[in-house]
Amino acid sequence: MQTISPKKFYQSQTDRLNIEEKKLQKRKTLFSLLRLAIAVIAIIVVWKLWAASLPVALLSFWVFVAAFALAISKDLKNKEILENNNLLKNICKDEIRILDLDFQNLKGGDELCPAHHAYAQDLDLFGKASLYQYLNRTNSEQGHLRMADWLLYPSSGEIILQRQEASAELSKSPEWCLQFRAYGIKNPFTLDDEHKINEWRKDEDPLATRSWLSLFRYAYPVITLTVLFLFLFEIIPGSLFTFLLILFFSVSSYVSKIFNKQYSKLNKTVPKLETLEQSMRMIEKNKFESALLKKLRVTIETEPENASHSIERLKKILARLDYRYNPIIYIPLNSFFLWDLQQFISLGKWKTEFSGRMPLWIDTLAETEALISLGTAAFNHPSWTYPEFVRGKYAFIAEDMGHPLIPASKRVNNSFSTQGSKQINLVTGSNMAGKSTFLRSVGVNIVLAMMGAPVCCKKLTLSEMKVMSSMRISDNLEENTSTFYAELKKLKEIIEAVSRKETVFILLDEILRGTNSADRHTGSIALLKQLIRENASCIVATHDLELADLVKDYPGNFHNYHFDVQVKNEELFFDYKIKDGVCQSMNASLLMKKIGIDL
Numbered sequence: 001m002q003t004i005s006p007k008k009f010y011q012s013q014t015d016r017l018n019i020e021e022k023k024l025q026k027r028k029t030l031f032s033l034l035r036l037a038i039a040v041i042a043i044i045v046v047w048k049l050w051a052a053s054l055p056v057a058l059l060s061f062w063v064f065v066a067a068f069a070l071a072i073s074k075d076l077k078n079k080e081i082l083e084n085n086n087l088l089k090n091i092c093k094d095e096i097r098i099l100d101l102d103f104q105n106l107k108g109g110d111e112l113c114p115a116h117h118a119y120a121q122d123l124d125l126f127g128k129a130s131l132y133q134y135l136n137r138t139n140s141e142q143g144h145l146r147m148a149d150w151l152l153y154p155s156s157g158e159i160i161l162q163r164q165e166a167s168a169e170l171s172k173s174p175e176w177c178l179q180f181r182a183y184g185i186k187n188p189f190t191l192d193d194e195h196k197i198n199e200w201r202k203d204e205d206p207l208a209t210r211s212w213l214s215l216f217r218y219a220y221p222v223i224t225l226t227v228l229f230l231f232l233f234e235i236i237p238g239s240l241f242t243f244l245l246i247l248f249f250s251v252s253s254y255v256s257k258i259f260n261k262q263y264s265k266l267n268k269t270v271p272k273l274e275t276l277e278q279s280m281r282m283i284e285k286n287k288f289e290s291a292l293l294k295k296l297r298v299t300i301e302t303e304p305e306n307a308s309h310s311i312e313r314l315k316k317i318l319a320r321l322d323y324r325y326n327p328i329i330y331i332p333l334n335s336f337f338l339w340d341l342q343q344f345i346s347l348g349k350w351k352t353e354f355s356g357r358m359p360l361w362i363d364t365l366a367e368t369e370a371l372i373s374l375g376t377a378a379f380n381h382p383s384w385t386y387p388e389f390v391r392g393k394y395a396f397i398a399e400d401m402g403h404p405l406i407p408a409s410k411r412v413n414n415s416f417s418t419q420g421s422k423q424i425n426l427v428t429g430s431n432m433a434g435k436s437t438f439l440r441s442v443g444v445n446i447v448l449a450m451m452g453a454p455v456c457c458k459k460l461t462l463s464e465m466k467v468m469s470s471m472r473i474s475d476n477l478e479e480n481t482s483t484f485y486a487e488l489k490k491l492k493e494i495i496e497a498v499s500r501k502e503t504v505f506i507l508l509d510e511i512l513r514g515t516n517s518a519d520r521h522t523g524s525i526a527l528l529k530q531l532i533r534e535n536a537s538c539i540v541a542t543h544d545l546e547l548a549d550l551v552k553d554y555p556g557n558f559h560n561y562h563f564d565v566q567v568k569n570e571e572l573f574f575d576y577k578i579k580d581g582v583c584q585s586m587n588a589s590l591l592m593k594k595i596g597i598d599l
Contacts, residue, residue, distance in 0.1 A: 010092040017089040024082040031075035087182040108133045112148035122471035139184030141191045143369035154450035162292040163452025169290045170375030183278040187271040200265040224336040256340040273315045281308035387449040387460040394537035400458035403441040412576035421535035428583040429563035434576040435541035471509035498534040506538030548582040
């Protein structure tokens with residue numbers, strides 16, 4: 001059982017991080033003063049010793065240089081911890097806002113929503129104030145795609161249970177999840193990064209076509225250092241040495257150009273690789289209990305070297321190649337040692353040994369981020385529960401079900417159940433009474449269940465199924481499609497799916513709203529009868545009360561429910577509770593009178 005409320009946890013973390021920040025800021029100031037003190041003392045001491053003893057003065061100088069470098073190193077480490085501290089604090093503050101349903105500033109994933117989908121638009125999966133925006137805690141673009149796929153495409157039972165177990169475990173380690181997210185936020189891994197790495201993996205190794213370079217890497221430094229030695233001992237004149245220096249620079253530049261194509265593909269990826277390395281190390285060090293998380297850890301620990309160490313090696317090689325941005329260091333190193341060639345040989349060896357595993361590491365990052373999203377949802381909502389799955393078709397038994405994007409203080413939960421095929425659940429009711437919200441609550445909770453997430457219910461038992469809906473229909477000027485024809489297209493997809501005997505749970509809101517009332521009624525009856533013949537199961541919200549009469553002809557197949565409204569002193573009062581039977585109270589005439597229509 002969760003012993004602390006999510007909001008109190010995030011607030012306590014924020015308070016702790018604020019205290020830690022003050023300590024780190026003080027340490028930052030001390031390191032700045034220490035560097036200044038070392039520099040001043042070094043100048044005084046070396047100047048005093050210079051006249052007395054040159055060797056002692058030089059020795060002192062290098063001691064102070066080492067001390068100064070150590071101070072810089074400690075300061076950079078402190079800066080890194082401070083930056084991480086701030087990232088964690090910002091995440092906690094964001095979570096507090098999200099708990100209050102203030103999350104519209106987060107990524108909505110509009111670009112991830114397909115133009116045509118069985119339920120994405122109707123259930124507000126993407127965009128502003130969407131389920132994706134509320135649940136998603138991924139940072140990499142690969143993680144964004146993974147989270148979107150889980151929402152869009154229902155998973156199989158075994159995978160669902162594995163994700164439930166994994167996310168439940170992660171929900172008990174909120175600090176670990178926060179740190180994993182902080183690493184990802186700093187330098188998010190992108191699809192472009194992955195593309196560059198894949199292009200590099202496919203490139204032919206220049207050493208394979210220029211075998212002479214492997215021998216040249218050893219002979220060249222011998223030649224250049226010999227020339228330097230001869231010049232220092234005045235065996236060759238300065239003019240010849242200058243000429244040879246120009247020659248060495250030209251040769252080293254030519255050799256470097258051979259590898260420029262490869263370098264361009266990996267340029268500036270070191271920070272992103274650091275994110276990948278840190279993420280893999282966190283997975284490697286955690287002793288997971290759930291099967292899926294154990295599998296992810298074992299996958300990246302495979303011999304001959306685990307993922308974090310391998311990526312660290314690659315990162316160091318690329319960091320050494322980036323010396324070219326510092327000409328003071330790079331020109332001598334490359335001119336005398338063929339620095340680029342040495343690093344690219346190391347890079348080639350790494351590529352041969354480890355590059356084939358890079359897609360697996362990136363996939364592990366995306367999978368873990370998505371699981372953390374589910375785990376965070378479980379931690380943030382202790383009242384939510386993981387659904388239980390049963391065999392058979394079209395079982396949906398919900399106790400105290402609500403819509404996850406409605407504040408708990410305003411949300412009205414409903415219990416509802418339907419089981420078996422050939423079940424038409426007709427929901428009538430007045431305007432704004434809650435019919436559409438109820439349909440979306442059912443649909444969203446099925447989507448959550450089928451992705452392995454906890455659901456906004458006290459208890460939910462269901463069978464594996466896919467939602468198909470026709471609820472929010474609009475015309476499409478680009479495709480020259482009217483509202484009525486757009487709805488017909490969706491209904492056609494539903495009919496085809498049930499004809500193929502797919503296990504789809506259907507949600508319909510106001511069937512055939514784009515045509516006249518007579519055709520609408522006739523068409524609705526025909527559609528519902530056809531769904532019964534095809535052994536389908538659905539929930540239909542409608543204002544057409546006459547459809548409720550179908551229960552007389554199909555008593556075992558039609559079930560009537562309703563949402564009603566109470567009117568007092570020409571004011572409307574809704575309780576948003578679903579009830580058995582047909583709605584007897586409507587509010588359209590009262591609403592029309594309120595806007596000035598004389599009835």
